[in-house]
Amino acid sequence: MLRIDCPCCGPRDHDEFRYGGDASVIRPAHDDADPEVWYRYVFVRKNPAGAHREHWQHVLGCRQWLIVERDTRNHAIASVALARKPPAKKPPAKKSPPRKSPPRKRPR
Numbered sequence: 001m002l003r004i005d006c007p008c009c010g011p012r013d014h015d016e017f018r019y020g021g022d023a024s025v026i027r028p029a030h031d032d033a034d035p036e037v038w039y040r041y042v043f044v045r046k047n048p049a050g051a052h053r054e055h056w057q058h059v060l061g062c063r064q065w066l067i068v069e070r071d072t073r074n075h076a077i078a079s080v081a082l083a084r085k086p087p088a089k090k091p092p093a094k095k096s097p098p099r100k101s102p103p104r105k106r107p108r
């Protein structure tokens, strides 16, 4: 049985996860009109015997997408990481100067 060590939930059976495809494929630019580029992105995959980067989603847990580096020969998992980087902490907002209200018009 394959055990995936989810960064959020800890080690879990792979039954809790859904395979999401090859994580080494990079999506072409949205405005790339070359059909060959899109054909290769959608249909052409490598089938390596060895280390492979894969997307997995923890569907029965935290629902996070993960990048799992797995050896396809023996299913040994070398690393598991969140697919999306956590949001960077924003610096504290600077106080803006008080707003000046526009001058009032005098009624005539």
Ligand SMILES: [Zn+2]
Pocket (backbone or CB within 6 Å): 006, 007, 008, 009, 010, 058, 061, 062, 063, 064
């Ligand atoms: Zn999880």
